[in-house]
Amino acid sequence: MGKREDRVRLGELAHARSGDKGNRANVGVVANDAACYNWLRVHLTETVVADYFRSLGIGAVRRYAMPNLHAFNFVIDDALAGGASRSLRLDTQGKALATALLELQIPAPIAEGEPS
C-alpha cells in the first residue's frame, strides 16, 4: 500500500523544452516511453501544471496530446509578464520553464506486477 504514496520528479519520466510566443509560453513534455506517456496522461493535467506555475501570475493552461510522439504540449497564457521585448524579467522568453517543470513531484508509477 505504501508504494502508492511514493512521488517522483517529472524529470524521471520525461524531458521537456519551453519557449515563447508573445506573452504566451509553451512547454513541450516528451515522455520517456509509452508507459510514461500513459501515466502522464492521468497525472500531468492542465490543473496540475497551472497550480505549479501559479506564482508566475499565469492565465489559462491548455494541454494538447501528441500520442505519436509520446508528448504533451502545454500552452500557458500570460506567462511572461508582457513578452520577450517588453517583460522586465531575466527570462523573458520562458526558456527556463521546462527545466523548472521537470522538478514537479507527481505520483510514482506503479511497476507492472507489483502488488498495489
Place this chain on the structure above:
Amino acid sequence: MTTPARPIRIGNGAGFWGDNLDAPFLLARDGGLDVLTLEYLAELTMAILAHLRSKDAKAGFITDFPELLERLAPLMREGGGPSIVTNAGGLNPSACSARCAMIMTGAGLGNWPVGVVSGDDLLAWIPAWIGEGVDLAHFETGEPIATVADRLVSANVYLGAQPIAEAIVGGARVVITGRVADASLTLGPAAAHFGWNWHDWDRLAGASAAGHVIECGAQATGGLWHDWANLTDLAGVGYPIAEVADDGSSIITKPADSGGLVSIGTVAEQLVYEIDDPTRYKTPDVDVDLASIQLADVGPDRVSLRGTKGQAPGPRLKLSAVYRDGWTASGLVAVVGRDAVAKARAAGRIVIERVKRAGFDLADSLVEVIGAGDVVPGVVISERMPFEVVLRVTVRDPRRAAVERFCREIAPLVTSGPPGIAGYASGRPSPRPAFGYWPALVPRELVASEVRVRSAREWTSV
C-alpha cells in the same frame, strides 16, 4: 517528371541572430548540402532591427550574413557550395542585397543570380488601413492597433514559401528575404526542387515539419538536450540537415564526424518547441498537423519524419508589429554573505527608492535575486540559502531621463548599500529603447510579395 527526383539536402546554419559564427561555414563545407538556410529573425530581433533602421536608413538587416558570404565565397567559386536561402534581409532586404552583391562581385561571383523577396514590410500601409477599418487588433488582447499606431517602428507580415520557390525557379542561387515564416525557408527550396503543387497539403506539411525541426539550428542536434553530460563533443555540435523526399517525408541528420546527437528524443523535443495547437501548426503555406508525424530511428544520427498531414491555411496571414514603449535599463551586482538574499532584496529596493527621491517615480521596475529562485519566480524553492547571489534591477519608463537617473544609482550601492556588494566593474548600465510587440492578422488579399532575380553585379548598381 519521369523518374522520381532525389531527395534535397537542406541544412540550417543559424537559428537566430547571434548564433555561432562558424556553424554555417562548417555546415556548408562538410554537410554535402544542396541548400544552406539561415534563420535570423526572432520576434525580439525585429525590435532591434527597427531601432537600427531608425538611426540609419541603410541599416536594419543582419550584418552577420554578408560577412558569412565573404567566408563562403571560395567554396562557392569552386562550385562546391550550396545555394543559400536566408531571411537576413530583415527590415531592409534591398540594403542587405546591395551589401552582399558588392561582396560577391568583389569575390568573383558577380554572375551569381541573387533573388530578393520583399513585400512583407507593411508599415507604410497601416495608417490607411486603420482609416479603412481593417481589423489589426492585437490577437492576444483584442486591443485596436490605433492605440499604438503613432509609435509603430515596424510592421511585417510573415510571407511563405511561394516567393522563395519562385526566386529559385527563376535561377537564384542566393535568396534574401525579409520576414518569412521559419519553416518556409525549407519548404521553398523543396517545393522548387520537386515542382510541388501549392495545394498538395501533405507534401507541403511534411517539408514544413522538417523546416520546423531545423529552424533553431543545434536545438535539433543536441543543444538543450536533457542528457547533455553524455553527449559527444557538444562544443563541436553539428547543425541540422533535413533530407526532404518527393513524398514530403524527410530524414533529419547532421554532418558526419560532427558533435551532438540526432535521436527520436532530440527531434521530438524540437517538434514541440514554440508551438500552440500541434494539430494546427500554422504557416502561410499550410496548416501542419505535428501530431500526425511518425518518427523512426533509421541509422546513426538519422531520424525519419513520415505521415505528416496538412490542410489549407486560413485566409489571414500573421502580422508582427513593433512599437516604441519608452526606455529600459538593467543593472547587475554580486551580493555575498550568509544573508546575501535579504541584502540583495534590500539593495534593490534602495535603488528604486533613491530614484524616486530624485524625482522619478518609475513606471515599472523589477528586483530579481538570481540564485534565490527568481528566474522562475516562486516555482522551485531551494531550502539552502545561497552564500552569493546576483542582484538584477530592471526598470522601464516613458522618460529617458528617469531611466538615466536609475543607471547612475547602481554604482553608489558599492559604498552606500549593505556590505558584501561586488562586481560593479562591468560598468554603468545604459538606457535602451524598450519595444512592445503587436501580433495581428492581416487578410491575404492585402499582401503582395515581390520577387526580383538579378546577377550580383546588377544588384550592385541598383
